[in-house]
Amino acid sequence: MKKQFSTKLFGYSKDEVDRHLEYITKDYEEELRKKRERLMELAEENRRLKQENQEQKERIERFAEQERYISRALIKAEQRAQAIVEEGQRKAREEYEQINDEKEKWKNKFREVRNELLVFEKSILSLIEKFRDEINYYTAKEISEVILMDENDTGKSNVSTFSRMGDAEAAIAADDDHSDEEVPEIDEIEEIDDKKGKVIA
Known part of the structure; x- marks a missing residue:
């Protein structure tokens, strides 16, 4: 910035020069103050960015650690799942073989029981x-x-019938003999009853 001063007897005007120097000084100080404030803002921004960068690094490190942990957990889970599947397949094969063995045993037992039933049936038929x-x-x-x-x-x-017939005829003949005896009259019976009553009195 150019400044033209008025001239006097012994050179430039001292007042104008002083005012100009004062103006330049104030302008410089103002510009310097702005630059300092800007530097402080930049320093604060730099500090904030560094802090954010550090936080991002820490977050990335935590994420990386979590990722490693998850990866290890997934690997262990896959290994565990594979072991469970293999163990299940092994047990399934053992149970299948055991079931087949039991099935074969029951078949043999059924044949034995059927043969025993056939033998028993034959013996029952023979006894019947x-x-x-x-x-x-x-x-x-x-x-x-x-x-x-x-x-x-x-x-x-027949013999007893003839015997019973003879007994009956004899009984009839005896009744005929007793029918010839005398039967007391009614008056005589009443007289006998009166005598019995007097004796009792």
Whole structure:
């Protein structure tokens, strides 16, 4: 910035020069103050950016640590899941083999029981046939004995019938003999009752 001074006897005007110097000084100080404030603002901005940068670094480090932890956890989970799957497959194979063994045992047991039932059925049929023959034999024998007893009873009943008929005829004859005896009159009976009453009195 150029400044023209008025001239006097011994050079430039001292007052004008002083005022100009004072103005330049104030302008410089004002500019210097602004620059200082700007420097302070920049320093504060720089400090804030450094702090944010540090916070970002720490956050990134935490995220990285969490990522590593998650990665390790996922790897362990996959390994655990694989181990569980393999263990489940192994147990499933063992149970399948055990079930097949049990199934085969039950098949053999069923065959044995069926054979035993067939043998038992044959023995039962044989016993039934034997009992049937014995029942037929004893039934025929009992029928024969009943027939013989009926024949014997028929002969005896004829004899006893004749005997009973003779007894009946004898009883009738005895009644006829007693009918000839005298029967007391009614007056005689009343007289006897009166005598009995007097004796009792």
